[in-house]
Every structure is written in structure tokens, then in C-alpha cells.
Amino acid sequence: MIDCEQRWALALTALDLLEADASLKGLIIGTAHGPVQEAYADYISQRFNTTKIPTSASSDRLLGALDISQTLALGKPVYQPGLLEQQTGALIINGAERLDTSTCSILSAHLDNPNAPQTVMLVMDESTSEEPGLAGSSMAERLALLIELPVMPLATLQALVNAIKTPTDSESQPANHEDANNLNVCSLEANLVEFPDELLMELTLLAQRLGVDSMRSLLFAVRVARVHAAMHARRVVTIDDAGVAAQLVLSPRALGVEPQQNTAEEEQSEDTTDEHAEDQQEQDHPPTADVQNSNEKTQDEEEEQTESLEDIGEQLLEAAAATLPEHLIANLVRGQRNNNTSGRDAGATSKGTSGRPIGVKRPRGGLSGQRLNVIETLKAAAPKQRLRGNDLSKNVQNKRRLQVRLEDFRITRYKQPTRTTTVFVVDASGSAALHRLAEAKGAIELLLAECYVRRDRVAMISFRGDSAQLELAPTRSLVRAKRELAQLPGGGGTPLASGLDLAFQVVHQLKQAGETPVVIIMTDGKANIARDGSASRSQAMEDAHHAAGQLANTNARCLFVDTAPRARPQARELASILQARYLPLPAFDAQAVPELTRT
Amino acid sequence: MNKVFPFSAIVGQEDMKLSLQMAAVDASIGGVLVLGDRGTGKTTAMRALAALLPLIAVVDGCRFACDPAASDKWCDDCQLRSQATQLTSSERSTPVVDLPLGASEDRVVGALDLEKALTAGIKAFEPGLLAAANRGFLYIDEVNLLEDHLVDLLLDVAVSGINVVERDGLSIRHAARFLLVGSGNPEEGELRPQLLDRFGLSVEVSTPQDIDQRMAIVRLRDQFESDPQAFIKRFSNDDAQISQQIVKARKLLPNVDVPDEALRTISELCVALGTDGLRGELTLLRACRAYAALNNERKVTAVQIQRVAAMSLRHRLRRDPLDDSGTSVRVERAMDAVGLATA
Numbered sequence: 001m002i003d004c005e006q007r008w009a010l011a012l013t014a015l016d017l018l019e020a021d022a023s024l025k026g027l028i029i030g031t032a033h034g035p036v037q038e039a040y041a042d043y044i045s046q047r048f049n050t051t052k053i054p055t056s057a058s059s060d061r062l063l064g065a066l067d068i069s070q071t072l073a074l075g076k077p078v079y080q081p082g083l084l085e086q087q088t089g090a091l092i093i094n095g096a097e098r099l100d101t102s103t104c105s106i107l108s109a110h111l112d113n114p115n116a117p118q119t120v121m122l123v124m125d126e127s128t129s130e131e132p133g134l135a136g137s138s139m140a141e142r143l144a145l146l147i148e149l150p151v152m153p154l155a156t157l158q159a160l161v162n163a164i165k166t167p168t169d170s171e172s173q174p175a176n177h178e179d180a181n182n183l184n185v186c187s188l189e190a191n192l193v194e195f196p197d198e199l200l201m202e203l204t205l206l207a208q209r210l211g212v213d214s215m216r217s218l219l220f221a222v223r224v225a226r227v228h229a230a231m232h233a234r235r236v237v238t239i240d241d242a243g244v245a246a247q248l249v250l251s252p253r254a255l256g257v258e259p260q261q262n263t264a265e266e267e268q269s270e271d272t273t274d275e276h277a278e279d280q281q282e283q284d285h286p287p288t289a290d291v292q293n294s295n296e297k298t299q300d301e302e303e304e305q306t307e308s309l310e311d312i313g314e315q316l317l318e319a320a321a322a323t324l325p326e327h328l329i330a331n332l333v334r335g336q337r338n339n340n341t342s343g344r345d346a347g348a349t350s351k352g353t354s355g356r357p358i359g360v361k362r363p364r365g366g367l368s369g370q371r372l373n374v375i376e377t378l379k380a381a382a383p384k385q386r387l388r389g390n391d392l393s394k395n396v397q398n399k400r401r402l403q404v405r406l407e408d409f410r411i412t413r414y415k416q417p418t419r420t421t422t423v424f425v426v427d428a429s430g431s432a433a434l435h436r437l438a439e440a441k442g443a444i445e446l447l448l449a450e451c452y453v454r455r456d457r458v459a460m461i462s463f464r465g466d467s468a469q470l471e472l473a474p475t476r477s478l479v480r481a482k483r484e485l486a487q488l489p490g491g492g493g494t495p496l497a498s499g500l501d502l503a504f505q506v507v508h509q510l511k512q513a514g515e516t517p518v519v520i521i522m523t524d525g526k527a528n529i530a531r532d533g534s535a536s537r538s539q540a541m542e543d544a545h546h547a548a549g550q551l552a553n554t555n556a557r558c559l560f561v562d563t564a565p566r567a568r569p570q571a572r573e574l575a576s577i578l579q580a581r582y583l584p585l586p587a588f589d590a591q592a593v594p595e596l597t598r599t
Numbered sequence: 600m601n602k603v604f605p606f607s608a609i610v611g612q613e614d615m616k617l618s619l620q621m622a623a624v625d626a627s628i629g630g631v632l633v634l635g636d637r638g639t640g641k642t643t644a645m646r647a648l649a650a651l652l653p654l655i656a657v658v659d660g661c662r663f664a665c666d667p668a669a670s671d672k673w674c675d676d677c678q679l680r681s682q683a684t685q686l687t688s689s690e691r692s693t694p695v696v697d698l699p700l701g702a703s704e705d706r707v708v709g710a711l712d713l714e715k716a717l718t719a720g721i722k723a724f725e726p727g728l729l730a731a732a733n734r735g736f737l738y739i740d741e742v743n744l745l746e747d748h749l750v751d752l753l754l755d756v757a758v759s760g761i762n763v764v765e766r767d768g769l770s771i772r773h774a775a776r777f778l779l780v781g782s783g784n785p786e787e788g789e790l791r792p793q794l795l796d797r798f799g800l801s802v803e804v805s806t807p808q809d810i811d812q813r814m815a816i817v818r819l820r821d822q823f824e825s826d827p828q829a830f831i832k833r834f835s836n837d838d839a840q841i842s843q844q845i846v847k848a849r850k851l852l853p854n855v856d857v858p859d860e861a862l863r864t865i866s867e868l869c870v871a872l873g874t875d876g877l878r879g880e881l882t883l884l885r886a887c888r889a890y891a892a893l894n895n896e897r898k899v900t901a902v903q904i905q906r907v908a909a910m911s912l913r914h915r916l917r918r919d920p921l922d923d924s925g926t927s928v929r930v931e932r933a934m935d936a937v938g939l940a941t942a
Contacts, residue, residue: 023824059701066714077714101744102701108740109699112642114602138741141637191825200821204813213806214638218813219820226821371705374716375768 004152008160011079013038014145014248015047018120019089020186021227024144024220025111026121028096031149033126039161040149041092044122045427049089055098057083062106070484084110087117096123104139111142144220146252173430189230195222195237203242203250203410214251221249351383360410365511376410378402420456420516421474427523427563428464429494441485457515460484463499465492466533474510493535496527497543504551517556524564525571541570548577559583602827606647607837610816612640614802615684618910619648620841620856621889622778622800624848627884628777629799630913632790638805641782641818642740646695648737651838653846654690657734662726664694664733664771674773694735696728696777698753700744708744711767724771729753731764732777742781743790750790753779754797796875800880800907801914803927846893855888861899864937868908871933874915883911908934 008208012028031037043051053062066084071078083091084107093099099107110116121143140146200222224245229237360376381404388403426441458481460472472484503519510517527540531547551558558580562571567584575582609616618631633641652902658665663674667688673681680686681910698707704711709727709932716722728737756762762775781798794803807813823830862884887903896903911927 059699059703066717070711071714071717100701102699105700105741109697112697138637195821199811199815201814204810204817208810208813209807213636213808215640215806215813215820216638219815220640222817222821223824226825315828369708371703372713373767374711374713415940463728559903 002548003138004150005158005160007147007150008152008243008447010247011147011149012043012164013244014147016231017145017224017244019047019225019230020188021223022118022120023187024120024223025142026091026123027145027147028123028125028143029147029149030125032151034550035149035154036149036152037124038128039157040291041094041124043161043164044090044092048120048122050092050122051083051086051089053083053091053093055093055103057103059102062103062110069406069411078172085117086119089119091119091121093121093123093124096125099139104137108138108142111139127461141214141216144559145223145248147248147459148252156550186227189233190223190226192231192235193226193233195226199225199237199239199242203245206249210249210250210253214253216531217249217253221245224249228334269543273352274541310420358460359413359414362407363411371411372408373412377404377408380410381405381408384408419520421510422431422456422458422518423503423506423510424458424460425499425519425521425523426460426462426471426488427494427496427499427521428462428488428490428492429490430464442487445485461499461502461506462488463495463502464490466495466498466529468495468498468502470506474506493529494523494540495526495531496523496532497531497540498527498529499523499546500544500547501531504547504554507554507556508552511554511556517554518559519551519556519577519580520559520561523560523563523571524561525568525574526564544574545577548574552577552579601648602641602823602831604647604820604842605831605834605838605915606644606651606821608823608830608834609640609644609647610643610819611807611812613805613806614910615641615644617906618800619644619780619800620845621886621907622649622780622832623652623845624892625852625885625889626776626778628882628889629797630754630781632795632798632801633804634641634784634801635782635804636784636806636833637736639806642738642802644736645736645780649693649695651842652693654692654840655734656688656690659687659689663730663775664735666734667772670676672774672918681939694732696726696732696735698739698745700741702728702749702868704749704752708752708764708766709771710764711769722768724764724769726773726830729756729775729777730773733773733775735777737777737779739779739781741783743783747794750794753873754794757796782931789886789905791903795914796878798914800886800910802910803913815878847895848889851892852888853899855891855897855899857884857888857899861901861904864901867937868904868933871910871914871936874912879912879934883908886911 011029018024029037029040031040050530060082062082062084064085065080067080068080070080083114085334093107107121111121119410123139172462180234201223204218207213207221212218221242225237225241228241228244232241234241238376246549265283310352362371381402385403386404457474458472459470459474460481461468462471463469471488472481475481503521507517507519527544528535530536530539532544558578560571560575560577560578560580560582562568562582562584564571570583572582606616615633618633620630622631635641655664656667658667658673658677660680661674661677663676665673665677667686670681677686701737705727707727708729709725712721712723712725714725735758739753742750756775757777757779760774760776764771764773779798807816819830832929865883865887869883872879874880883904886900886907887899890903890907891897893901909927909930912930916926916929
């Protein structure tokens with residue numbers, strides 16, 4: 001591990017590099033909100049002429065558009081320039097983990113555009129380890145540098161901040177402030193730097209060993225090494241420069257380390273003093289080796305697992321080839337659309353600017369990136385002209401225009417298609433005997449394939465022993481769903497009530513998010529564990545009925561698949577409480593399986 | 600003029616390069632879908648191809664890039680203006696238009712020109728991205744994440760070549776012939792099969808794992824960035840050759856003969872694979888013809904079918920949850936079955 005000071009120094013180097021050559025595009029700083037981030041941001045604003053881009057910026061704001069209110073007021077077009085049209089300096093994005101995909105893609109396109117102004121993008125990613133950050137997104141891919149700033153003691157930070165202030169005041173660093181907007185200081189020199197073949201080879205090998213597949217990252221690494229060499233007035237790229245490139249470009253993107261010989265590790269030797277580079281090569285301490293080693297381990301484990309899992313997955317599918325009627329989910333959803341009695345119009349989002357137009361409304365608090373619906377606006381303004389002292393009949397002589405005021409503004413409302421999420425509630429208890437469970441899994445996989453085709457999401461809850469778990473949070477990834485299914489263990493009691501309770505929670509959340517939940521319950525209906533975990537059959541049944549009633553109240557469409565070898569009235573009763581469609585799985589027929597797999 | 604990485608300097612990714620060239624030869628093949636990892640040169644290849652294509656003649660001042668030679672297909676503006684004055688024209692390179700993910704329908708198809716409507720009170724049409732892409736390339740990165748209704752709309756226009764605008768009290772149609780190139784990573788979500796089917800060709804790209812190849816790519820790119828002019832000059836001959844090849848192929852295309860037995864093989868292949876509808880056959884046929892034309896051959900034979908079958912059909916197969924083998928493998932299996940030895 002490298003310590004805070006070294007990381008800080010590296011972060012400063014990153015800024016030097018960006019200042020030296022704008023073709024590096026930018027930097028992503030992974031840091032928690034706090035003094036470290038503030039100190040760094042402070043420093044950035046000293047060095048660069050900055051423009052902030054709020055994460056909520058609309059495309060109009062980013063790319064520039066007509067300012068409607070001003071245009072109307074002045075009677076001539078007033079163009080509001082976009083933030084991305086900024087010609088020089090740095091664009092700052094704070095809290096980048098909150099960027100939505102459309103903003104991200106506009107920014108990515110901007111970074112890709114060869115004619116875009118030569119600005120650099122400094123992106124603060126405040127995501128924690130639990131939530132997904134920017135890393136791996138198309139935008140992160142297009143910015144050369146990545147660095148994590150650790151939380152550090154205030155005293156250390158103070159010392160570091162003072163350290164950067166002193167040289168700026170004295171003569172040692174030639175007046176940064178004056179060329180604050182002068183990017184590309186070294187970009188021409190960098191082109192002339194010689195890049196020895198063996199270093200290029202080492203960088204390429206390193207990228208491969210770290211699992212950095214993208215050629216873009218590798219190319220950035222090469223560029224960084226060049227620029228770094230040029231900054232230090234070197235004619236030839238040295239191992240130092242390559243080391244910096246590895247630290248700022250490659251290792252933050254690493255997925256793991258292939259267990260191989262350690263020669264390439266020297267690449268990463270951490271040196272801030274160039275003179276002693278050669279001497280220090282031996283005592284290499286790779287910056288993120290610890291993390292990488294642990295990654296490596298888990299990756300290996302995963303690989304092993306997935307391999308064996310694929311085997312199991314195959315078997316399960318063949319075991320099941322499930323005997324469910326085709327297009328089950330499609331029918332279910334259609335049914336829901338027909339008798340959708342809950343009056344909630346969750347699909348029409350007020351902010352949405354895409355989808356099917358469903359009438360107009362007034363914009364709340366001015367037009368924020370939404371497009372004016374001119375015709376409706378004029379219609380709204382027309383009857384009020386006399387009130388505004390604007391007699392239209394006399395207008396001919398006065399040549400006065402229609403008076404349109406802010407209150408007349410109308411924008412189009414859009415309805416976005418609601419997303420369907422299918423929630424599987426799977427009984428993994430001992431009573432759902434082993435082969436039945438396999439069959440159920442197979443059935444789910446078939447249904448999953450169907451969900452997938454219609455771009456729906458799936459979630460999965462399983463219950464066994466004395467509790468229920470959310471095995472699979474709503475996802476669209478079939479690969480992940482398959483893996484989770486294969487891992488699903490079986491055995492134990494049947495806490496049906498807990499399973500239904502959890503299903504209720506998930507369904508409730510989905511409804512809140514404006515989605516359409518569909519619940520598929522696969523159980524034999526023989527509840528024997530009550531909500532409190534006690535093994536009382538009658539109490540368990542009672543709880544299950546209560547939970548079923550609760551779930552039914554959400555009005556979510558339900559399908560009850562009875563996995564018992566012989567259908568029983570209890571299960572049917574439960575299904576009727578759930579207001580679910582009841583579907584007994586026909587008896588397992590081993591003969592039919594190969595035939596079904598063939599077709 | 601900005602610096603574009605030369606097409607002939609792109610290492611590897613033969614399928615992607617070939618499919619783009621074929622689509623450039625015969626636009627009726629339809630769009631090209633490039634699926635695969637990031638950083639595999641998708642954007643580079645497309646921009647490079649657009650740059651080497653012959654310049655197109657465009658009526659000056661036309662917002663839809665009308666062809667001065669095809670007066671019967673002119674937009675209303677050009678028709679009107681041509682009655683008043685003699686239209687002038689100039690040459691420009693093939694346009695490449697990026698369609699960002701969050702683009703609104705207004706922006707894509709065009710809409711009422713607010714500026715003119717508000718200040719001058721004129722009902723005018725403000726062309727969108729589709730107009731800008733006319734006679735060029737329309738590139739959508741992460742097409743699999745694009746909203747379905749937009750993809751639908753794009754494919755409709757791509758096939759018909761006409762953009763019909765019925766909105767904001769406007770009723771306008773204008774030519775929008777472009778080559779649709781979509782790219783995406785299937786792990787982040789897939790396209791619906793209905794949409795997949797409408798792309799003409801589909802190729803899979805992956806990052807090269809061979810260390811020498813990676814080195815070669817880095818070397819070339821590095822040289823390009825250090826001295827673009829010299830680099831472009833170095834490859835200008837090769838690029839010109841490819842350009843020539845495409846121009847020749849376009850001329851040759853109507854004369855490429857498709858004998859009955861080749862057509863039979865194509866149909867047999869599609870039946871064996873169970874592709875829905877006839878789009879598979881048609882695309883495969885066109886692709887074979889374009890490939891033959893590119894190689895200066897006048898007759899479609901098994902050679903062409905073998906080469907282009909996978910990229911023409913791979914995305915038209917029914918998803919079979921019980922068959923995990925890759926779609927390319929299935930196409931190859933089917934080719935074996937109909938007696939086409941795979942190379």
C-alpha cells in the first residue's frame with residue numbers, strides 16, 4: 001500500500017499531467033466527501049479556470065439552447081451557451097456517481113468528439129464501496145486518469161496543503177496562476193519523446209496481467225508516460241514515467257493479477273525522486289498489491305465456481321425443461337394491464353422528456369431543459385390578450401405581437417412505458433422435495449428467458465429453514481440470475497409466511513418506484529414455520545394466510561405454482577386468498593425430458 | 600480538417616471492418632450492429648471508413664444534404680430555390696453523426712424551429728440528427744441501452760430512407776438515407792429480438808489478447824498521435840486502395856450474378872437455422888453480393904456464403920435457453936449441415 005502522502009503527491013502529478021496535455025481528457029477522483037476532497041478541490045480551483053457542471057444539468061444546459069424566456073422578453077433569439085462549450089480550463093463534476101445514463105452519454109460523446117474544445121474534465125466520484133460508482137462506465141473509460149484519495153488525519157492534510165502552498169509562493173514552481181488556462185504546455189514535446197520498445201512491451205504485458213483489456217486504457221497509459229517524460233524534459237521515456245502511467249491509468253482499473261513471474265511488478269515501483277530511480281528499482285512495493293492479491297484470490301475462486309456451476313446449471317435445465325405452458329408471463333402481464341384498477345398513474349413521470357406524449361401541462365418553476373410546446377402555449381395565451389391590454393383587432397396598425405407570458409408556457413407530458421419486474425418466490429424447503437426443486441428452478445430459467453426477451457427485470461426470494469432471503473435483487477442480467485439459481489440450497493422447514501412477507505416488501509418497493517410487479521410463487525403450500533420461527537403447523541398456516549392477504553392487497557398480479565406431487569386443497573385455498581392464478585405442475589415425467597430439450 | 604486514424608492502419612477486427620465496407624457498398628444491407636467490449640476500435644473504425652469514402656457532392660445551403668445530381672429526389676427547399684436561381688454545389692466528406700443515449704425524439708427527428716416561431720412567427724422545421732446524417736453514418740454507442748421507441752423509429756427511417764415528421768403542427772418528409780451503426784455490450788442489457796432482426800449485419804468484437812497484436816496496436820496509435828500528418832500520409836496509399844475498392848464494388852454490384860444453386864444454399868441455411876421471416880435470406884443474399892463485388896467477382900458462390908453467413912444470420916436465431924453455445928457456433932453447425940464446409 002502506498003500511504004496518504006504518496007497518494008496525494010500522485011493526485012497532484014495527475015493535475016500536472018492534465019495541465020501538460022489536454023488529450024488525456026480528464027481525471028476521476030474517488031474520494032469521500034470531506035476535508036480531503038475540499039482541500040483538493042481548492043487546489044484545483046487555484047490551478048485551473050474551472051466551470052462546475054451540476055449532475056442534474058439537462059442536455060440543453062450542457063449543449064446550449066435557446067433561452068425561451070429571454071427570447072420572448074426581448075423579441076430576438078437569445079442563445080444560452082452550453083457548459084460543454086466552455087473553451088478553456090477544466091470542467092468539474094461533483095458527486096459523479098449520481099450522473100444518469102443520458103448525461104453520461106452526452107459527456108462521453110463530448111469526450112469522443114475530436115472537434116470539442118480542449119478542456120479537461122475533473123470528476124469527483126463520491127461513491128462508497130457498496131454503491132456502484134462511475135468506474136467501468138463508458139465515461140470512465142474515456143478519461144485517462146483515475147485516483148483514489150484516502151481519508152487522512154487532518155494534521156497530515158494540513159501539512160500537505162501547506163506544502164503545496166509554499167512552493168507556489170516562492171519561485172520554485174514558475175507562476176502557475178498565469179498559465180492557469182494554458183493547457184497543452186507539453187503536448188508537442190510529448191510527441192517527440194522516444195518510447196523504447198521494451199517499455200512498451202512491459203506496459204502491454206502489465207495491462208494484460210491486471211486484466212485491463214480495453215485498448216483505450218493502454219493507449220492512455222502510453223500517452224501519460226510520454227507526457228510525464230516531457231514534463232521532466234526527458235527525451236526518452238523511462239521506467240519512472242511508465243510507473244506513473246501504471247499507477248494512474250492501469251492499476252486503478254485492474255480486475256486482478258494473474259499469478260505469474262514478478263518481473264513486471266518493477267514497473268510499479270513507487271518513486272517520486274527521479275534521480276535515484278535506478279537504485280530504488282529493487283525495493284519495489286507495488287501500490288495496490290494487497291488489494292490486487294485479494295482480488296486475485298476471489299476471482300480464482302469465482303472462476304472455479306462458475307465452471308462447476310455451469311455444469312450444474314446444465315443439469316438443472318435438462319432436469320427441468322419445465323412443463324410450464326409457454327408464454328406464461330406474457331399472459332400474466334396482459335391480464336394485469338386489462339384489469340389495472342389501482343388508479344395510480346406511476347408511468348407518467350413529470351420529469352420525463354421521452355416516451356409517448358399524453359397531453360400538456362404547465363412547467364413547474366420555469367423551463368428546465370424541457371421543450372416548449374408552442375402551439376399549446378399560443379392557445380393558452382390567446383384568450384388572455386384582451387386582459388393584457390392587447391386588443392388583437394387593433395394590432396394590425398400597431399404591429400404588436402401576441403403577448404405570451406410565463407404562465408402560458410405549456411410543455412408536453414410524456415408517458416414512459418412502465419417496467420415490469422417479475423418476483424419469484426421460491427420454496428426451497430425440505431418438503432419441496434429435491435427433484436421438485438430442480439424442476440422449479442428449471443421452470444424459472446425458462447420464464448427468465450422470456451422475461452429477458454421483453455426486457456423485464458427479475459428478482460428472486462427464497463424461503464427455507466426459518467426465514468426468507470432476497471436471493472436476487474431486481475436485475476436484468478440473465479447470467480447473474482442463472483448463477484444465483486444454481487447456488488440456491490434446499491432443505492429445512494417451510495416458513496411460507498416469511499416468504500410472502502418479504503415478497504410484500506419487495507412488491508411495495510417496486511410499486512413505489514413506479515414499476516409493475518408480477519409475483520410468481522412456487523411452493524407446495526405446506527407451511528410449517530410461523531412468522532416468529534416456531535414450528536407450529538396451524539400457526540404457520542394462519543400466518544401464511546394473513547401474509548397472503550396482505551400481498552393480495554397490493555393488487556400485484558400473482559401466479560401460484562403448486563409444486564406438490566399431488567395437488568391439495570390447501571394450496572388452492574392459499575392461491576384464492578392471494579387472488580392468484582393457480583397452476584399445479586403436472587407430475588414429473590422423466591421420459592418427457594429429453595424430448596423437451598430437443599425441441 | 601481534423602485528424603482521423605486511417606482505416607488501413609486498424610489492426611485485426613476483420614469482421615467489423617468487412618461488415619462496414621459491405622454496408623458501404625450496398626446500403627440496402629441495412630445497419631451494422633457491433634457487439635463487444637469497450638476499447639476495441641468500434642468508433643475508430645467507423646470514423647475511419649467515413650473519412651476514406653469518396654467525397655459527396657452536396658447542394659450548397661441545403662440542410663438535408665441533397666445530391667445535386669438527383670434533382671427528382673430534392674427536398675422542397677431545393678426544389679423551390681432551383682426555380683428561382685441556379686443551385687451551386689460543393690463537395691464534402693461523408694458525415695458521421697453521433698446519437699447520444701439521452702437524445703430526445705425532438706432532437707432526433709427534428710421539430711418546430713422555436714427560434715423562428717417565437718421571434719419571427721414563422722412555422723419552420725428545424726432538422727434533427729436524422730437530417731444531419733443523410734448520406735452518411737449514424738452512430739449509436741450503447742444502442743442496447745437506447746430507449747426502445749427511439750430504436751424503432753431509427754430502424755424505420757433507416758430502412759425506408761425517409762424521415763416523416765408529424766408533430767408540432769408540422770408535416771414534413773425528407774430524405775434520411777444513412778448507414779446505421781450500433782454498438783453495445785450485451786452484458787449490460789440486450790436488444791429486443793424484433794430490433795436485432797432489423798439490423799442487417801451483426802459482428803462480435805473482442806479485445807485482442809495476443810500480446811504482439813496489442814503491442815502493434817499501441818505502437819501504431821502512438822505513432823499516429825505523435826505525428827498525425829506523417830502517419831496519415833504513410834497509410835494514404837492503402838486507404839486510397841480501399842476507397843477504390845468500394846467505389847468499384849458499388850459499380851460492379853448490379854452485375855453480380857446469383858445463380859440458383861447459391862440461392863438454394865442460402866435458403867437451406869436459413870431453414871436449417873430456423874430464422875423467422877425472409878429478412879435473413881435477403882440480407883445474406885445482399886451481403887454475398889456485396890462481398891463478391893468487393894473482391895471483384897461477378898458470381899456468388901459458396902465462398903462468399905461461407906464468409907458472410909455468420910455475420911448476416913447470427914442475430915436472427917431464436918434464443919434457446921437450453922442451448923448455451925454461442926450463436927456463431929450454431930451458424931457454423933448449420934453450414935455443415937447444408938454441406939458448406941467451414942474454413
